[in-house]
Amino acid sequence: MAISTDKSCYEPISRIDKLKLHFFSVFYAIWFIIIRVFKRLYKSEKVLREIRDKPPPCLVDNTLGSHSYIKIGSLKLHYVEAGDINSPLIIMLHGFPDCWFGWRHQIKYLSEYFRVIAIDLKGFGDSDKPVSKLSYRTRILINELHQLIISFQSKSKIIIGHDLGAYLGYYFVTIYPNLISKFIALSCPHPNVFWDCLPKSSNINSNSQKRNRTENLYKKFNGLFV
Known part of the structure; x- marks a missing residue:
């Protein structure tokens, strides 16, 4: 395509x-x-x-949902879950710099109709924060996200991503198109738009992922964007 x-x-x-x-x-x-x-x-x-070693009360508030943790290998991820477990699943990926709390208003209303899970991405909130930069490579993040999502046993899975979360969402639904029924991106265009708009001499364009690699991912895309 x-x-x-x-x-x-x-x-x-x-x-x-x-x-x-x-x-x-x-x-x-x-x-x-x-x-x-x-x-x-x-x-x-x-x-x-x-040193403030205690989170503010709003981040541990259970009125928005239950706080849970899951281990992906040696990585611990935190998420907040609300809604009926038998309802279609919505997975919410926050942006930078943010955490699950950025979805607090959406959780309140979407949980009336969906099972909502708002994740603290690696390096944010109450999830683990590895020191090594290599731990935050896109491929590694997508692989960990894949293991996390398949652990939520639900027939219908929808991803809503904002900013960084949307960026990861684009790659995820491109690599695993059959795992997600719908994808909603907020405040983040498709990665190829960056390469189209940035000057060829841009440091971002030359040092980041090359265009042909992004297009190869895009060829796997199966029309899931909404």
């Missing part, structure tokens, strides 16, 4: 909008630096470096 290169649906950003984006980016960066400087001046180093 070829990828459409039609860009008629793209909405260009005006020069004024670009200037606004740059202005507010610089403004908030300077504002953050000023706040940090004043904190260091008026607060002791001990307070600034205080």
